[in-house]
Amino acid sequence: MRSFLYKGMQFGKVKDLNCKFFYMIFGLIKAAVLGIVEGVTEFLPISSTGHLIILNQWLSFDAGFTKLFDIVIQLGAIMAVVVYFWDRIWPFGKDKEKNIEIWRVWSKALIAVVPALAIGAVFAEKIEEKLFNPLTVAVMLVLGGVIIIWIESRKKEATINSIKAMSYKTALAIGLIQCVAMIPGTSRSAATIIGAMLLGASRVVAAEFSFFLAIPTMVAASAYSLKKYDAIISDGQMLLMTVGFIVSFAAAMAVIKFFMNYIQKNSFKNFGVYRLALGALVLLLFAMGIVR
Numbered sequence: 001m002r003s004f005l006y007k008g009m010q011f012g013k014v015k016d017l018n019c020k021f022f023y024m025i026f027g028l029i030k031a032a033v034l035g036i037v038e039g040v041t042e043f044l045p046i047s048s049t050g051h052l053i054i055l056n057q058w059l060s061f062d063a064g065f066t067k068l069f070d071i072v073i074q075l076g077a078i079m080a081v082v083v084y085f086w087d088r089i090w091p092f093g094k095d096k097e098k099n100i101e102i103w104r105v106w107s108k109a110l111i112a113v114v115p116a117l118a119i120g121a122v123f124a125e126k127i128e129e130k131l132f133n134p135l136t137v138a139v140m141l142v143l144g145g146v147i148i149i150w151i152e153s154r155k156k157e158a159t160i161n162s163i164k165a166m167s168y169k170t171a172l173a174i175g176l177i178q179c180v181a182m183i184p185g186t187s188r189s190a191a192t193i194i195g196a197m198l199l200g201a202s203r204v205v206a207a208e209f210s211f212f213l214a215i216p217t218m219v220a221a222s223a224y225s226l227k228k229y230d231a232i233i234s235d236g237q238m239l240l241m242t243v244g245f246i247v248s249f250a251a252a253m254a255v256i257k258f259f260m261n262y263i264q265k266n267s268f269k270n271f272g273v274y275r276l277a278l279g280a281l282v283l284l285l286f287a288m289g290i291v292r
Helices: 002-041 048-055 063-084 096-131 134-153 168-182 188-198 203-228 235-265 269-287
Strands: none
Touching: 002 048, 002 063, 002 235, 048 063, 048 134, 063 203, 063 235, 096 168, 096 203, 134 188, 134 269, 168 188, 168 203, 188 203, 203 235
């Protein structure tokens, strides 16, 4: 009898260890997949937040940790911008004239981020409570897709062909337009790129300024969210965040390089079409009750 109980206890331990191992592996796969999605979508005009909200219907952690995890993988993506554009954003090099120009770029980015900081401080929680859902994402994906296609269909020459030529007034206006991206599914990069192009910036300048503006915007948003997180982080959660951060960083680096080369010869129309298709799919899944 004792032998039987002992074997049963041993089997229970093995079974428990197997379950823990399975959940650990599954968690790491989820972390990697979410990291890839964040890294790929953060700087393309297709809404990373929208994709994560949809994906979290099936791949997510517990509610509190999911929010923290999303912040960490966003920081992985923004770190890729810092590394990729290091020579363009580090204002302490040996070339003094270049340093002055970099400080001007930073000043324009900082001015542009002010509206988002002000509006976010007042309305961020309400927006998250009321609008962070697949239906809102789908509607904004479709609306943004229509606007992108319309802008690219216009026959209008750019009047701003470098960030140096961009006025502080224009930078502030782009920052105001960026605030629309607080609505999930809009895309921060889409809002800033569309805003910049509407105000006369070339496609390349609009994309570059969107990248530079992303640094203070996302760092501020992440800091605000991290400040509210007061739960204890386990070793397992730390591992998941590390994997997500690294994967997001690597994916974002690849996408930034691709994107900067792509826009040299191509328009944003394909991204507009993608948004329309994805938005229509989400609306269909929502109507079928598959996503909520």
